[in-house]
Amino acid sequence: MxxxxxxxxxxxxxxxxxxxxxxxxxxxxxxxxxxxxxxxxxxxxxSGVITGRKLDLDYEKLGFGVTVFLGVKLATKGRVSLEDFERAVTAIPEVQTVEHVLGLFDYRLRVTARDIADFERVLRRRIMTLPGIGDVEANVLLSEERRPGPLG
Known part of the structure; x- marks a missing residue:
C-alpha cells in the first residue's frame, strides 16, 4: 500500500x-x-492508486430513464463456469456493471433501459436466457447520490 x-x-x-x-x-x-x-x-x-479516468454519462438525458439493479444467483455453479456467465452477460449492452459478490446472490448487475417495458424485454430476451441463470431479484433505482469515497 x-x-x-x-x-x-x-x-x-x-x-x-x-x-x-x-x-x-x-x-x-x-x-x-x-x-x-x-x-x-x-x-x-x-503506483496503481489512479487506474484511469472515466467518462460519466447522464443516461436519463440519453433516453435511458430506468436503472435496475439485479441480484443474480446461478442455477448450478458446476454446470456453467463463472467465466462463461461473465462473458455472456458483459456482451449485453444494457448491462452497465457486472459485480461478482459474496452473499445471497452470485452477481450484482446494473442495467439501464429506456423504460420499464424496455427493461422487461432485456430481462426476458437477454438476461433470463444467459447460461446458468437461476434466481433473479430486481431493484429499481429511484434516486442516486454519488460520493467520491473515503480518502481519509
Missing part, C-alpha cells in the same frame, strides 16, 4: 470530483506548481 500525504489526498479528492482538470489548474488550486502536481499525479498512476 502506498503512503499518501495530505497533498496526495487533496489531489485525489479534486480528481474524484472532476477528473478533467489538468495539472496546471489543479496545482493552482492546491498551491503547487504544474510540474510538481504532474509528478504527483504520475506517481499515483504509476
Amino acid at each position: 502506498m503512503e499518501l500525504d495530505e497533498i496526495d489526498r487533496k489531489i485525489l479528492r479534486a480528481l474524484a470530483e472532476d477528473a478533467t482538470q489538468n495539472a496546471g489548474a489543479l496545482g493552482r488550486c492546491l498551491g503547487l506548481s504544474q510540474p510538481a502536481t504532474w509528478r504527483r499525479i504520475k506517481r499515483l498512476q504509476d
Whole structure:
C-alpha cells in the first residue's frame, strides 16, 4: 500500500470530483506548481492508486430513464463456469456493471433501459436466457447520490 500525504489526498479528492482538470489548474488550486502536481499525479498512476479516468454519462438525458439493479444467483455453479456467465452477460449492452459478490446472490448487475417495458424485454430476451441463470431479484433505482469515497 502506498503512503499518501495530505497533498496526495487533496489531489485525489479534486480528481474524484472532476477528473478533467489538468495539472496546471489543479496545482493552482492546491498551491503547487504544474510540474510538481504532474509528478504527483504520475506517481499515483504509476503506483496503481489512479487506474484511469472515466467518462460519466447522464443516461436519463440519453433516453435511458430506468436503472435496475439485479441480484443474480446461478442455477448450478458446476454446470456453467463463472467465466462463461461473465462473458455472456458483459456482451449485453444494457448491462452497465457486472459485480461478482459474496452473499445471497452470485452477481450484482446494473442495467439501464429506456423504460420499464424496455427493461422487461432485456430481462426476458437477454438476461433470463444467459447460461446458468437461476434466481433473479430486481431493484429499481429511484434516486442516486454519488460520493467520491473515503480518502481519509
